[in-house]
Amino acid sequence: SDLKNRGKCARGSNMSSDQPSEESANPQQKQKKQRKSDDGGTSKEGAWLNVHHDPVAALYTFSSCMALEDLNNDGEYKLLVGDLGTGRSNIKLKMYEGTQLKFETPLLDLPTGICTFYMDTTIPRTPAIAVASGSFVYIYKNLRPYFKFTLPGLDLNQMENDLWLQVKEDKMDATMLREALETVCKENTGVPLTARSLKFLRLEPEDCQPFVSVFKHVPLKRQSVTTCITTLHKSYAERDAVSCLVMASENSYIYVLDPEAFTILTRMKVPSAPVFITTTGLYDVDYCIYVACRDATIYTLKKGDTGPQYRISLSSQPCGLLSVDKTIITGAMDNSLSCHLPKGKRQWCVSLPDTITCMEVMDQQNRGYKAVLVALANKEVRVYRDRFLVNSIIMDDIIVGMKFGRFGREEGALLMVGRGGALSIKMLRRTVSFENKDAHAAPSQAASLDIPKKTKVFVDQTVRERDNPYAMHNAFQKDLYRIRLGAAKAFAKSLKTSSAPITTTHSMNISAQVQGMGPLFRLTITVYNSSPTVSIIDHYITFKCDYSLYRLSRPRIELPLLVPSLSYSFESMVECLDETGRTGAIDVLVLRKGSPVPLITALVKMPVSEVMVMS
Secondary structure (H helix, E strand, O other): OHHHHHHHHHHHHHHHHHHHHHHHHHHHHHHHHHHOOOOOOOOOOOOEEEEEEEOOOOOOOOHHHEEEEOOOOOOOEEEEEEEOOOOOOOOEEEEEEOOEEEEEEEOOOOEEEEEEEEOOOOOOOOOEEEEEEOOEEEEEEOOEEEEEEEOOEOOOOHHHHHHHHHHHOOOOOHHHHHHHHHHHHHHOOOOOOOHHHHHHHOOOHHHHHHHHHHHOOOOOOOEOOEEEEEEEEOOOOOOOOEEEEEEEEOOOEEEEEOOOOOOEEEEEEOOOOEEEEEEEEEOOOEEEEEEEEOOOEEEEEEOOOOOOOEEEEOOOOEEEEEEEOOEEEEEEOOOEEEEEOOOOOEEEEEEOOOOEEEEEEEEEOOOOEEEEEEEEOOOEEEEEEOOEEEEEEEOOOOEEEEEEEEEEOEEEEEEEEEOOOOEEEEEEOOOOOOOOOOOOOOOOOOOOOOOOHHHHHHHHHHHHHHHOHHHHHHHHHHHHHHHHHHHHHHHHHHHHOOOOOEOOOOOEEEEEEEEOOOOEEEEEEEEEEOOOOOOEOOEEEEEEOOOOOEEEOOOEEEOOOEOOOOEEEEEEEEEEOOOOOOOOEEEEEEEEOOOOOOOEEEEEEOOOOOOOOOO
């Protein structure tokens, strides 16, 4: 009886221990069911994993000053950040490994962009870091300074330069220099003053003389500053292939640098100062550089161009530029996100609820699609595939910089920096697959069909023909009449000058054939009387050519009586006199005896002659 009671107690205890596990499992299943929604298979909370959040990271940076790269070729991807510090001090280049700050080095000026690239093909494959700061681009190799590239100098204001030379020779004091520089500044000669002179004009009167004493012996220079920087693959499109640096300066120039010698390979100019830049293609094959400028225009630069080939006008100033596949995604200050083709045609445009703060490409290579991450001023980060909103993240702060890619050994990491300096890291779940449908669309809304690009072009052309039939027909008829008129004029001119092998005034046709490999050729002329009843008499054949190049055995051939509807063949040997085998043309002319005007002409282009071998 005791054993039975113990058995019952054991079964009761097992049942009591099993019941909570089933109850605890049910909520997990409910959560999995609740995660499924219309934003790509998971809910807004379930698509991303919160990995790390550091509210006291104290980072002041933007997306252009962030990069993810495997610096040691060990499979561990690090985060590089160009920290702007306070704007005047504590400006540093920082490197995060995991969630820890592992390296930092001071920078001399505010960074405007950071990118990583491979300079050569040496093994082990370790990339270099390029930091654009002021008028220089600092190259780091193995986190150590390697090279400093300086932007080309600009032309000086000659009057300004003369004033500083007089100060150097003690012919002018600080007060006189200040008055003269103010006069030069008001005259607006076309060449702006240097940064030294502008800073000198902003000083208080008592600080002018010490400033002049310090800088009067320093040569005067005027240099531009770098506004943005990116990379362009040189010969191959692999991830670790050698790349060229592409940078834009404040004076509207685009420079492409050699990855080894850091010399300027290509220099191009755009009409306005660039603010964003992106590239596609290979430098040695064919490439495109897309530049968004302050004049609300995107310029397209191609291989061999010195200026922009295509222009895309935006509705407002650009605040982001990305290249996704063969399209250009642009964010504008009027709260719009638009997509354009490289030649300027707009594909779609989406209105956003708030101002765009930063943008980033979400490249999912293992799943074969790309999306666009857009951070807004309402603390929201949206994910767009084409024009469809597929996911959104609500953050605690406004995101001013973000980077998506591989971090550590995990793919699909999203690193974000808030306006308050916090660093947040999220990971995209491996089971998430964002579909091309709007997460905020009504359930009854019909899904958009994935139409191939060629079909889209055909449909667009059909719509264009349907909307503008009269204009297209008139344009077609106008071009057709132009072609007919040009052909008629050319035919009339050939008949007037008798430069055609046929004639309308005489019933005669002529053709010529060249045989041989040179230097001796056989020229066969065939004359045909096309008249059914009239015979032709008193005509002869002569030739017009460069007699220093060719010698003819029969320069004049008398024509016999040409019977109607019969063909007559005549031969003349042509010898090439040029030892190099130079070619030319021979005009075959048919004339009536006693008349200097040819009745009909045939042009014979002589073939290349074999080089004569002297015995």
